[in-house]
């Protein structure tokens with residue numbers, strides 16, 4: 001199919017698959033109204049449509065030929081998309097919401113995503129006012145193209161052990177940046193390989209031989225004239241990844257790279273001209289950028305999951321396969337209860353994750369404002385919530401997207417289904433910005449502190465009041481006597497709080513007993529790590545069914561009550577099944593954004609699969625060159641041997 005036809009390919013057609021059309025006719029709610037709620041308001045829907053028109057009128061955002069691109073082309077397309085967004089952002093003076101929305105409409109498929117995801121936010125959060133005045137205009141006008149270079153080849157999680165050094169030279173009033181070992185080279189930072197000319201480098205600050213811990217430094221990487229690496233800088237791409245290949249994640253080795261003393265970010269600490277180290281505020285304030293990205297990741301979790309749910313639901317009503325009774329018409333596969341069990345949790349979780357991200361973002365905005373005003377009282381609770389939710393939501397997204405792929409049968413394994421790329425693009429969310437098991441432990445650590453407070457009757461943080469209500473002797477019994485009770489959200493919340501109370505206090509008790517038995521704290525922690533991680537995880541009816549053990553092994557639900565919950569879950573699935581298509585339509589994902597032959601709005605799945613097959617590079621010629629080079633010889637030899645055999 002010529003590029004022009006491919007380009008027209010994703011425009012929705014007037015001929016809609018009849019099964020899909022019928023599902024839409026029977027919606028029990030106003031889809032447009034729900035879209036406004038999902039977007040945040042009618043104005044935000046209007047704004048999204050404006051940005052869709054702007055982006056999708058540009059060929060580069062229509063991703064024509066995306067399925068058969070080589071890495072260099074993917075990278076260059078990602079650079080072009082980045083520059084388009086940067087130019088529009090500067091021209092139309094986009095705010096953060098507009099930029100984030102435009103980035104989402106481009107599926108975050110932009111090479112220099114870190115400019116707005118981390119580089120600019122880090123300057124805003126970690127630089128002094130003088131430094132912000134100097135650096136922000138250069139970053140916002142894209143003279144400085146930057147990355148956030150923290151992870152090294154040898155260390156990602158354990159920041160305390162990062163090896164890059166920044167040694168103060170009082171003679172020349174400079175810092176000397178070094179990568180002292182092979183494992184100290186920066187490794188992974190996005191856009192570091194080929195795009196960035198500047199990096200925020202996290203390094204151990206050495207002043208007069210003393211290590212003052214991890215601090216951020218602004219390090220020029222490449223000439224602003226011709227983009228060649230500056231003296232002492234060795235930088236490049238770390239190679240192809242499972243996905244996100246438009247991003248040039250890179251390596252950086254620094255050999256005696258000198259930067260002015262003023263290039264140390266000085267909001268939270270500074271080195272004076274005469275070499276004195278001064279620390280300001282909490283030393284964890286330098287971790288602020290990571291907390292922000294963890295909150296962003298809960299938004300990306302919603303976006304990935306709503307993409308996957310849209311494709312899987314639409315395909316599951318278009319796809320007819322097998323019949324319950326011989327001779328009857330083949331069933332829409334979404335009418336199989338097993339299919340509902342694969343697909344509908346992703347739909348339910350999409351809505352739950354949208355609301356959870358909004359709530360976490362509100363907490364973040366409020367605590368960030370406090371921190372900027374010097375009040376860090378809620379930083380620890382924000383760190384706990386952002387760590388736990390980033391870990392949990394990214395874990396669930398990866399699991400449910402794989403189920404969405406499996407629900408689409410063989411076609412789900414085609415690149416043209418879009419789901420494989422979605423699984424691979426979302427896979428790193430369990431690793432980036434803090435590997436999940438490590439972040440769960442951060443949350444568990446905070447939980448253990450809250451338990452310790454609850455036990456002695458001290459006030460506990462606002463998000464953990466259940467530790468007090470569920471521990472009181474007059475706590476009400478769980479009222480689940482019938483199916484209707486299972487639909488009562490307050491009752492379900494009580495079930496979760498009851499289970500959480502048991503699991504969290506259970507973990508605390510195990511930890512305490514181990515320590516009292518004389519085991520050292522860090523050994524006890526490691527020996528109870530799984531319980532501590534569970535103490536930090538959780539979601540509604542399906543969550544209870546899926547995690548049965550924790551609800552039955554603790555004084556939370558009786559077996560009869562659990563059976564009622566299971567029945568209620570299946571009943572709820574049947575209800576959701578009826579509105580599954582309108583519920584995914586409400587995400588209002590443009591076909592170009594969804595980029596899926598199985599999930600397209602008109603449901604013309606088979607025509608699109610076949611049309612996209614024509615774009616396979618293997619179909620450029622009827623007979624592939626490999627025939628002439630290899631297969632022909634094999635066939636001719638076979639024929640010769642058969643002739644000889646027949647003469648015997």
Ligand SMILES: CCCCCCCC/C=C\CCCCCCCC(=O)SCCNC(=O)CCNC(=O)[C@H](O)C(C)(C)COP(=O)(O)OP(=O)(O)OC[C@H]1O[C@@H](n2cnc3c(N)ncnc32)[C@H](O)[C@@H]1OP(=O)(O)O
Nearest residue numbers: 108156157158159160284287300303304383425432433434
């Ligand atoms: C529609 C399609 C969508 C597709 C979706 C795809 C989109 C794709 C787009 C793009 C690609 C993705 C790109 C994303 C970008 C990625 C970027 C990076 O990855 S940047 C590197 C991240 N690296 C980490 O996060 C290191 C993790 N490690 C750590 O944070 C620390 O080492 C930690 C927390 C594990 C240990 O911290 P300690 O070494 O300082 O030690 P301790 O003792 O644990 O903490 C001391 C105290 O500090 C507090 N603390 C620790 N971290 C804190 C924080 N962040 N904020 C506040 N307090 C904190 C703790 O609670 C503790 O407090 P008390 O002592 O208990 O009171």
Ligand SMILES: Cc1cc2nc3c(=O)[nH]c(=O)nc-3n(C[C@H](O)[C@H](O)[C@H](O)COP(=O)(O)OP(=O)(O)OC[C@H]3O[C@@H](n4cnc5c(N)ncnc54)[C@H](O)[C@@H]3O)c2cc1C
Nearest residue numbers: 148149150151155156157188189190428432433434435437
């Ligand atoms: C797509 C992508 C983009 C990235 N972008 C950036 C970027 O822009 N900037 C940047 O600085 N970094 C970036 N990173 C790096 C990322 O932050 C690290 O990969 C992450 O922090 C994990 O560190 P690590 O890879 O060194 O794994 P390690 O820390 O070595 O952990 C390896 C495994 O060991 C286990 N483990 C480690 N520590 C513990 C513990 N304390 N308790 C229990 N288990 C443990 C876990 O199972 C973990 O998966 C990116 C990574 C990816 C994949």
